[in-house]
Structures are given as structure tokens and as C-alpha cells.
Amino acid sequence: MDTKNYHEDLSHIRSMMERSSRFISLSGLSGVVAGLAALIGATYVYFVLKREGIDYFEGGRNFFAPALVWELVLTGVVILVVAVLSGYIFTAHKSRKKGLKIWDATTKRLLATFMIPLITGGVFCLALLFHHLFVWIAPTTLIFYGLALVNAEKYTLTDVKYLGYCQIVLGLFSLFFLGWGLVFWAIGFGVLHIVYGLIMHRKYK
Template identity: 55%
Template sequence: MNQKHQEDLAHIRSMMERSSRFISLSGLSGVFAGLSALIGGIYVYQLFKANGMDYLSDDHKLYSTNLVSELFWIGFTILICALVFGTFFTVRKSKKCNLPIWTSATKKMLFNLAVPLAAGGIFCLALIYHGHFGLVAPATLIFYGLAVINAEKYTFSDIKYLGFSELILGCISLFYIGYGLIFWILGFGILHILYGLVMFKKYK
């Protein structure tokens, strides 16, 4: 009898979890988003070299308008790739587990994620407009970390560790202006891959 009650309680908890949290998020989304950022970061490093800049040794980095424009579009392309991979693996997991995608929890998670990201995007555009290029990478890490932490209550709680890691890394990079690419690769590349692998193993 006690075993039946425990099974019923476990079933009720599972139903409540499904209704209140977005649990179709796939660890592979993080892995491929990280790989996209890693490849993009390496490409940017090679782009600097092609423009005669030794990124790791130049203390004062001067960015031409054309280079800034190209960096912006590279970042935008990486974002699109991450969104495409995220959508693909999330839809695949939801179908495999027979879970609905567009629920109230999904809407709440996306809203809580979008508000800090939108504010961060405007802030970064303002930094570019005023020529403060060295602060863009730290700002993207900080606002992304805040967005992930803000959305954690509507998905897997483990995601908050990624958010805090991104936030801390962004704060540290504020004191190493000029080396934002390295921190950007660490945050959006390496951390995403590690987080994705852990999540995939834990919730596969």
C-alpha cells in the first residue's frame, strides 16, 4: 500500500513538474551552441590576424569601421546558429518524450529570458555606437548570465549554474579590457559545451 502511495506521489510530482517547467530543453542545444561560438571565436581570431593584429600581444587594439561591422555580423550569425540548433534539438526531444513545447511555462521562460537579453542588446549597441568596443564582450556575458538566472525558475534548476558562471566570467573580463574575445570563447563556447554535456548525460 505504501509503495502504491509513493508511486502516486511520484506521478503527481512528475505532472506538476511538466506543467510548471519547460523540461524539453536538450543538453545538445548547449553543446552545439557552444561549438558555434567556439568556431566563431576562432574565425574572429584569424580575422584579427588577417588585419595585421596580434590579438594576444597588442595592448591597444584599434578597430576600423569595416572590422566592427564584420564582427557584428559574425556575432549575429553565431546567435542565429545557436537558436536554430536550440530549436531543432528541443523539438526533437519533446517529440521523443511526447512532451508539449508551447506551454505557459515555455512562454514564461522565454519572457524572463528575453527581457534581460533585449536590454543587454540595446546596451551593447550603445557601447558600439559610442566606440566602447572593449566593453561589448563583458556586457554580453553579464547580461546573458542575468537572463539565464532569471529564466531558471521555469526550466531545469541546473541552468542557474551556467548563468552564474557566465555572470562571474563577464565581471572578471571587465578588468581585462582588450581580451574580451578570450572570455567570450570561454563563456559562450567552453562553458556551453561543458554545461550541455552534463545536462545531456543527466537528462537524456
């Protein structure tokens, strides 16, 4: 009996330590929504480029008019907002069900480690945009996003790093097929997010 209580106490302590050191309320459904938003956005971008007479898959260094650049940037912002909002809504709901706080010291550490590579990559992409090096943007976003996920893994679910590794490998691979960046971007931010989200939802529901 004492041995049973001892093991129960250890399990309880281990659970408390896990909750205090890691943000464990990430929702898999938010990944699915983010992935769907990315696929819709990528499809929209393809038809926008086609409307402008640009064949993205030629892999050439196309010149985009300022109005088109702003339309593409706005599309990216909308996708980001949808992903962030869905992430917050689903994660907040899961946190309430678990009786956990969504905003605490662990969350702050998670955001800090996640945002440093992400902001760095964002500035780098702005520089590529400024110099009209558009074919490099898709691989860059995948690589820096993957680095952000791997960096943030220490403060959240361990599974996040595997998604990060996949994004990095996909981004590096796409460097050799620059004309197909939009496809790689759709696979990374769309398909991989959906697959990861479904796996996490089933594993941690």
C-alpha cells in the same frame, strides 16, 4: 500495498506538477553545438582582426572601420542563428520523445523572463558599439547572458542557473582584463556551453 500506491500517486502528481510549471525538454546537445559555433566564431573573429592589422590583445581602444564592424556583427548574428536553430531542433526532438508540447504557457513565461535581460544587454552593447567602446562588449554580453539564464531558471531546469552564475563571474572577471575579452567570450559561450551541454546530456538523456 496501499502505502506503495500512495507513494506512486504522489510521484505521479509531483511529475505532472513539474511538467506543468517548468520547461524540462532542454537538450544538452544544443549547448554543445552552440559552444562549438561560438568557438569557431571567436577563431574567425581573431583572424579577421589579424587580417586588418589589429592586435586585440593589446587592450587598446582600436578604431574599427564600418565595413569591419558590420562583418563582426554579421559573424555574431550567424553564431546566434546557429545556436537558436540547434537549440530548437534538439529540444523539439527531445520534446517529441517525451510526448511534451514545445510551445505552451510555460515556454512563453520562460522566453519572457529570459529575453528581458538579454534584450537589455543587447541594446547596451549596441550603445557600446556606437561609441566605439569595443573592449567592453565581450564582458557585457557574458554578464547579461548570465543574468538571463539565472532569471529564466525558475521556469526550466535548475542546473541552468549554475551556467548563469559562471557566465556572470567570468564576465565580471574579464572587466579587469579588457584586452582579453575575446578569450573570455570564447570560454564563456564556447567552453562553458560545451561542458554544460555534455553534463546535461548525460544527466537528462
